[in-house]
């Protein structure tokens with residue numbers, strides 16, 4: 001009997017190992033044919049000078065939009081017209097005083113159009129951090145192979161690259177097969193209410209149908225994903241929504257020398273730890289599964305084995321991925337308590353304590369679902385919950401559609417190496433974990449994609465909304481080549 005069991009177990013184990021090995025081996029990269037590099041020589045000095053000039057306009061978006069220095073924005077739009085005179089061939093619709101929408105009439109305007117978009121507003125430089133910048137944040141310094149300053153990567157670099165590429169194509173007498181729109185928006189950093197929202201409303205009013213739109217949202221990631229050595233072009237097909245949830249606890253107050261067992265602060269604190277301890281359930285499904293299916297074959301053997309055998313290692317994988325903030329953000333709706341108030345004085349019991357928790361909504365979760373989750377997890381009627389602001393995640397655009405393929409092709413030819421046997425980039429469809437203008441465009445576009453064609457390394461990542469934001473001149477050239485390639489191949 002024991003012999004039979006041992007035999008049987010050994011057989012099952014062998015079968016299991018065979019399945020794991022076969023699945024791992026078949027989970028290998030599909031060869032992607034090499035592509036021709038973009039045939040365009042870019043005047044790197046000229047483009048760098050243009051971006052430098054663009055950075056010097058302090059087009060800063062403050063949370064309180066009344067603080068906006070409108071003249072800097074107007075000056076920027078005037079500079080666009082002066083620097084790129086070829087744009088006069090396009091129809092310019094000032095959506096409002098500060099957001100520009102150009103229409104490039106194609107050979108057949110009946111066909112569905114496309115939209116390129118970039119925002120030219122930037123976040124402020126945190127007071128007191130100016131000294132930490134190697135070059136003053138609005139100097140637009142060109143040094144050490146970089147153009148330095150606030151907005152270089154987010155998102156004036158893309159705006160300038162789009163303008164350069166379109167100007168070059170206009171100079172060459174190119175006309176796209178269908179209409180192409182270019183939007184330069186001015187309030188992305190504070191919610192896009194006047195910019196992208198107004199562009200969308202105008203397009204709707206004119207009954208313009210967009211086949212697809214392309215805006216910021218991800219990059220060519222270099223050495224950013226552990227276990228992957230290749231450059232990854234993450235063309236993001238969706239973006240997360242958000243929910244700002246306010247938690248309020250009332251209590252009688254009084255002198256802190258005779259405290260009750262619980263104060264408003266301790267009740268609130270328990271609610272917050274419950275929320276962070278019991279994260280919103282997530283998982284490798286939907287677009288997250290797509291992401292790992294595309295990326296997995298390029299990973300090191302161990303990760304590849306785990307990802308190829310999610311039927312067995314799914315729970316382990318999710319557990320490990322949840323420990324990494326960037327990977328965790330792709331798996332689930334995240335929970336971040338951000339603001340707190342309590343008593344006004346150290347020896348006064350609080351009559352009220354409040355907290356704000358910022359959730360970033362995965363496409364699978366609605367605002368209502370997260371509110372229900374919070375209510376269940378906190379499980380304390382003394383904690384009152386109020387939705388301050390909330391917005392569901394975007395739709396998920398198809399990764400098998402025409403727009404995605406075109407963006408992918410343009411990225412491959414931009415990074416193509418002459419004579420190479422394989423395509424230079426691993427292309428994946430990803431999820432943008434912040435908000436972009438695209439959340440509005442998807443109302444008029446069949447699909448909205450989020451991608452900037454520049455290489456991003458962890459060294460440059462810190463510049464986003466942080467110190468020493470900069471873009472390499474190499475990246476700037478690549479970006480011009482990408483938009484040129486994308487548009488000329490329409």
Ligand SMILES: [Zn+2]
Nearest residue numbers: 154155188216
């Ligand atoms: Zn941005």
